[in-house]
Amino acid sequence: MKPFRPILMRALCVAALAFAAAAAAGCASTPMPVLPVAETSGAHPDLRRYDDEWFDAARVGRVDILQALVAAGYPIDATTRDGYTAVILAAYRHQPDALEYLLRAGANACIGDQHGNTALMGVIFKGDTVLAERLIKTRCPIDEANKAGETALSFAALFGRVDLVPQLVARGAHLEHVDTLGRTALQIAVQQGNAATVAALENVGAQHVPGQALYNHP
Template identity: 35%
Template sequence: MEAKALIEANQDLLKARDERGTSPLILASYSGLLPMTKLLVEAGADINASGTTGTALMGVCFKGHADIARYLINAGADLEASLPNGSTALHFAAMFNQAEIVELLVAAGADAGAKDVDGLAAADHAKKRGFMELAERLG
């Protein structure tokens, strides 16, 4: 059975979680599966659902899937959603030197000055990891 038919037959699949709280949307986006990400969002998956590792947008910022980041941003993903430690999607993009995604997030209005519980903004994380050019663009 095709994914779309499975979802139509059982909408509860959109709310399913594994032991880490990861939803199908988080897993699809993290895995770089843009068509599946679109299918899940269009079927009603919570775009801002968070597992222990964060939201779908946070995951793509870590992995570097700029096409999926663009889609999630345009679909209304919360740019300021954060983990308990205060990390946002922009923090993740900066930590992993995802310059294209940083640009997408900033252009969409992400708060470059948002600090995590350690008082570090995205530019600080980039600088800490030696990504000086990115840190300067954020700073």
């Protein structure tokens, strides 16, 4: 990760004073310039030069830097070249405080990366139940699909996240949704040979396709 730039650190001092943070005491002695202030509508175009600092702050959980840039008008839903938002990065790196700040500040948790994978899909892949439960509670459509037609429930079935299956279904996940290969979550679990996930899906009402074997062996 690149070192945070001096001008951004000076901006943090000003932001700390504004928020009356305890750490502001060390900043008060020397007046320092602040980042460009946002225009009345939209972010100052120069703020995109702080992309590296913004995304690095999300990765390592530097809420103070995220706050300073948001206060200066940085676009909270900016993406990397791979389509990653700060929400995706904070969630994937298990930075709960940064994720919570971003969500409360109005960041859009529904934005997917270049493959359509959302922050929720990312934490399900990683097995991060705590952050998955938090993201399930956002206003994002629970059956939002990536470019492979996979939903959060598909990911739970694919990676055996048994504990998340009932939560996703309770939130409204459609058991009969099919991906681009025509597979339901139950069919995915069957193909994975994961009896526990199959049972979890059956317990919430998933039905087997007639003639399909319980396990598909290579």
